[in-house]
Amino acid sequence: xxxxxxxxxxxxxxxxxxxxxxxxxxxxxxxxxxxxxxxxxxxxxxxxxxxxxxxxxxxxxxxxxxxxxxxxxxxxxxxxxxxxxxxxxxxxxxxxxxxxxxxxxxxxxxxxxxxxxxxxxxxxxxxxxxxxxxxxxxxxxxxxxxxxxxxxxxxxxxxxxxxxxxxxxxxxxxxxxxxxxxxxxxxxxxxxxxxxxxxxxxxxxxxxxxxxxxxxxxxxxxxxxxxxxxxxxxxxxxxxxxxxxxxxxxxxxxxxxxxxxxxxxxxxxxxxxxxxxxxxxxxxxxxxxxxxxxxxxxxxxxxxxxxxxxxxxxxxxxxxxxxx
Amino acid sequence: xxxxxxxxxxxxxxxxxxxxxxxxxxxxxxxxxxxxxxxxxxxxxxxxxxxxxxxxxxxxxxxxxxxxxxxxxxxxxxxxxxxxxxxxxxxxxxxxxxxxxxxxxxxxxxxxxxxxxxxxxxxxxxxxxxxxxxxxxxxxxxxxxxxxxxxxxxxxxxxxxxxxxxxxxxxxxxxxxxxxxxxxxxxxxxxxxxxxxxxxxxxxxxxxxxxxxxxxxxxxxxxxxxxxxxxxxxxxxxxxxxxxxxxxxxxxxxxxxxxxxxxxxxxxxxxxxxxxxxxxxxxxxxxxxxxxxxxxxxxxxxxxxxxxxxxxxxxxxxxxxxxxxxxxxxxxxxxxxxxxxxxxxxx
Numbered sequence: 260x261x262x263x264x265x266x267x268x269x270x271x272x273x274x275x276x277x278x279x280x281x282x283x284x285x286x287x288x289x290x291x292x293x294x295x296x297x298x299x300x301x302x303x304x305x306x307x308x309x310x311x312x313x314x315x316x317x318x319x320x321x322x323x324x325x326x327x328x329x330x331x332x333x334x335x336x337x338x339x340x341x342x343x344x345x346x347x348x349x350x351x352x353x354x355x356x357x358x359x360x361x362x363x364x365x366x367x368x369x370x371x372x373x374x375x376x377x378x379x380x381x382x383x384x385x386x387x388x389x390x391x392x393x394x395x396x397x398x399x400x401x402x403x404x405x406x407x408x409x410x411x412x413x414x415x416x417x418x419x420x421x422x423x424x425x426x427x428x429x430x431x432x433x434x435x436x437x438x439x440x441x442x443x444x445x446x447x448x449x450x451x452x453x454x455x456x457x458x459x460x461x462x463x464x465x466x467x468x469x470x471x472x473x474x475x476x477x478x479x480x481x482x483x484x485x486x487x488x489x490x491x492x493x494x495x496x497x498x499x500x501x502x503x504x505x506x507x508x509x510x511x512x513x514x515x516x517x518x519x520x521x522x523x524x525x526x527x528x529x530x531x532x533x534x535x536x537x538x539x540x541x542x543x544x545x546x547x548x549x550x551x552x553x554x555x556x557x558x559x560x561x562x563x564x565x566x567x568x569x570x571x572x573x574x575x576x577x578x579x580x581x582x583x
Numbered sequence: 584x585x586x587x588x589x590x591x592x593x594x595x596x597x598x599x600x601x602x603x604x605x606x607x608x609x610x611x612x613x614x615x616x617x618x619x620x621x622x623x624x625x626x627x628x629x630x631x632x633x634x635x636x637x638x639x640x641x642x643x644x645x646x647x648x649x650x651x652x653x654x655x656x657x658x659x660x661x662x663x664x665x666x667x668x669x670x671x672x673x674x675x676x677x678x679x680x681x682x683x684x685x686x687x688x689x690x691x692x693x694x695x696x697x698x699x700x701x702x703x704x705x706x707x708x709x710x711x712x713x714x715x716x717x718x719x720x721x722x723x724x725x726x727x728x729x730x731x732x733x734x735x736x737x738x739x740x741x742x743x744x745x746x747x748x749x750x751x752x753x754x755x756x757x758x759x760x761x762x763x764x765x766x767x768x769x770x771x772x773x774x775x776x777x778x779x780x781x782x783x784x785x786x787x788x789x790x791x792x793x794x795x796x797x798x799x800x801x802x803x804x805x806x807x808x809x810x811x812x813x814x815x816x817x818x819x820x821x822x823x824x825x826x827x828x829x830x831x832x833x834x835x836x837x838x839x840x841x842x843x844x845x846x847x848x849x850x851x852x853x854x855x856x857x858x859x860x861x862x863x864x865x866x867x868x869x870x871x872x873x874x875x876x877x878x879x880x881x882x883x884x885x886x887x888x889x890x891x892x893x894x895x896x897x898x899x900x901x902x903x904x905x906x907x908x909x910x911x912x913x914x915x916x917x918x919x920x921x922x923x924x925x926x927x928x929x930x
Binding site for chain 2: 268298299300301303304327364365366367370372373374480529535536537
């Protein structure tokens with residue numbers, strides 16, 4: 260099945276509020292244009308926001324941060340990435356209160372484990388957003404949880420006040436500017452059996468948590484992470500779509516998936532962040548190097564040169580033939 | 584669709600189950616061609632032709648009231664047919680919402696759902712139920728939400744949790760299975776659950792199906808068909824009561840095969856559930872006697888050919904070993920060797 264987020268399954272929404280949360284982060288409140296409620300979702304879900312720019316259509320994933328129990332609106336936070344490929348700049352510069360945009364139905368690739376005896380949530384920067392929604396469920400439940408939330412400085416700490424007000428005991432805040440860092444080794448080394456750890460934040464933080472958990476003997480099933488890699492930029496390259504019989508040119512600031520879509524080919528996708536594996540595509544031929552930026556393919560698969568995830572990965576070559 | 588409910592037929596004892604001429608023509612024949620082998624035959628569960636079993640997401644047909652009554656009888660005799668582990672409560676509510684919303688939208692003359700925040704009002708006219716309750720508040724319903732809604736739905740319903748890149752069978756209402764048991768399968772992973780199925784594992788069917796289902800999306804349900812055969816219209820062909828129906832398998836003769844032997848199609852639907860991020864699996868069973876199959880010439884030829892040429896491993900797995908030769912012999916009188924048109928339409 261194809262994943263056309265701009266087909267019948269998108270939901271038209273109106274931006275009803277925009278708040279400047281930090282110098283780089285804006286929170287958008289979205290209401291359904293048709294009225295009524297938006298689809299129910301579980302904490303940790305993201306939506307794809309379809310942005311129709313003058314030159315190009317952007318589709319970026321953003322975690323839902325509003326309460327799963329209040330479906331009158333959705334809230335997302337958008338970090339302005341510098342330099343922006345266009346999506347986050349579009350949200351910051353082009354989208355105003357009253358703007359109408361489209362979103363796809365929520366997808367959850369980062370859900371809370373229902374059998375956990377304890378939840379340990381580790382957030383860095385904008386990585387706080389999926390936890391904001393999950394906290395609504397955690398507060399209502401009776402499973403112990405802790406949130407450790409690190410930001411560059413208090414000024415960059417989106418939602419610190421909101422969190423410390425609602426979560427006096429379960430939340431710990433850390434600011435790099437105070438030389439106050441999350442003690443990942445200490446935390447992961449001292450948890451009761453049955454604890455699940457979740458991390459969302461910068462790549463370095465995720466890697467450290469995963470490596471530490473692994474070294475300490477945590478089972479993989481109890482370690483969860485979510486990183487939406489914005490599609491990395493790179494050199495332009497060309498790709499031939501074998502079954503469609505067309506060639507596409509991928510601009511430096513465009514993803515392979517976006518170039519395929521721009522050529523009118525309905526390629527499958529789900530997360531657009533290199534996580535879910537849905538857009539996995541067979542590479543028929545490549546005369547150079549594939550630049551894998553996903554978190555899905557195994558090292559073996561990446562080394563094989565036979566598959567690629569077009570949502571985030573690129574190529575350095577003169578010839579790339581895809582089974583699409 | 585104007586559904587006239589038959590109140591008097593039963594799935595046990597005298598087996599007075601019958602299909603009306605309209606029900607025969609809408610029967611979902613599980614063979615789009617003259618041969619059958621497993622495949623990942625998954626398609627989007629989008630609305631099909633008017634009057635077909637896939638016109639609406641959840642079909643309500645002329646057997647509705649009787650099937651609900653049969654379910655109540657089975658649960659009374661064996662309460663373990665409905666189970667759900669504690670962490671599946673949100674999936675239970677998701678399933679209740681799906682069932683009520685779907686029936687009320689598809690059959691507004693029979694069902695109505697009024698939602699005011701968490702205050703819900705449900706009316707089921709065929710069963711004479713009028714229930715106000717608080718969504719998310721188990722005590723506001725006479726049963727837990729899964730049991731409450733599935734007592735009012737046809738077909739079996741299984742809820743699965745998704746974790747560790749797998750799907751786990753952790754709740755369900757199963758009163759009309761084709762020889763499998765909810766109680767036995769509780770807690771199993773996707774592949775454990777499908778362990779007994781021959782050939783599919785070697786073909787990689789379950790690897791691909793699982794991978795596909797893990798990415799199943801909200802608002803994009805899927806469906807597939809499966810089939811077997813049942814002696815008498817015995818909806819509850821479960822291992823629990825094998826002593827009651829197993830011996831029936833020895834009673835099929837060339838004289839009674841047209842009435843006794845039923846082709847049994849499962850319309851299987853899968854929906855991603857919104858609050859729990861689980862998946863609900865519907866197994867909706869349709870039965871058609873071989874005599875009724877033969878009333879449609881194309882189907883008679885096709886079913887004859889499928890049964891005649893069926894892979895031996897599937898013959899055994901589907902429990903057809905004993906009476907397949909009788910069915911093939913009886914159906915052969917309708918097969919003049921002429922071709923069949925593609926697809927399942929009666930012609």
